[in-house]
Amino acid sequence: MSQISSQIQIAALIQSSIDAKKSLLEGSYLAQIERVVGLWVAAYQKDHKILFCGNGGSAADAQHIAAELSGRFYTDRPPLYAEALHVNTSYLTAVGNDYGYDFIFERMTEAAGRKGDILVALSTSGNSPNVLKAVEKANQIGMTTIGMTGSKGGKLKMLCQECFCVPSDDTPRIQEMHLLIGHILCQLVENALFGK
Template identity: 40%
Template structure:
């Protein structure tokens, strides 16, 4: 595929997001994340591989700043602490590495945002189960259909594609928009 073809495919997925996808669920996620921060509760974010990088990116934008100067927000990336990840995975199981952190850092009224292009990442699914058992809101950012996460998400934002790179590109657009809108509602 040529660069022009690849960029056209990217545009196509973004257009599909506008036409068919989860625009109202993006708005619901913004409201829920804002409510979480207003209540002084944590936003936990997790994912694997490229989605782990995206989770870290989201936390960086919200703890730091996105576009405006403001107070830091209580956002924790569960994919970022290599000591916790490797200790738990070595001693127990990688499948429960995020669920354990939800248990440690989560709170009733908090929110868990999980990223998985397939929606089937077992450790993200287990984190959603743990979050729900703690009465936390769960938001899934996935590819088309949401996979297993669709069953465990209060809010599903599924990009209408199954091609991982294009899904991740759309995720970046969507979470940047979410960060901008959440930040706009925060005091300076």
């Protein structure tokens, strides 16, 4: 591949990411982000927590967003209780071995989740069995469930009270939009709770 054709491909990939993110300005995404900010702020004001789950790149996004809340985003402020459910590898491998991989998030949701808490479930397809089981358990507990998926939504769309079905079917673009939305949520929640 020549340097010119390589650079054309790189530019096209960057442009596809820009176009995907710009599409979030259309439709109901802005209002939905605003609603979810309200849900997160209300939960934290009542001393609840936010749990996250996802596989692969979605696990990385879940852990990233949780870290922005529990650490800090822009403001030096008290930590907010946020945790990604996959970070304990001993638990993950034990439950995966003893019960099956489909149950890894469900059991931790049952252990850690309480009525009024929030579960944010990330799945680019919206059909990851372990994520769906976690959402079902969270709904049984009385948690607020928020999904992040691709344009089709999969089964996750029907299970969550709010679901960001971002306008793409391309896994990398979906994950980039999930992280963008996550960063926006973290910033607006931080602003609401602690001021700018």
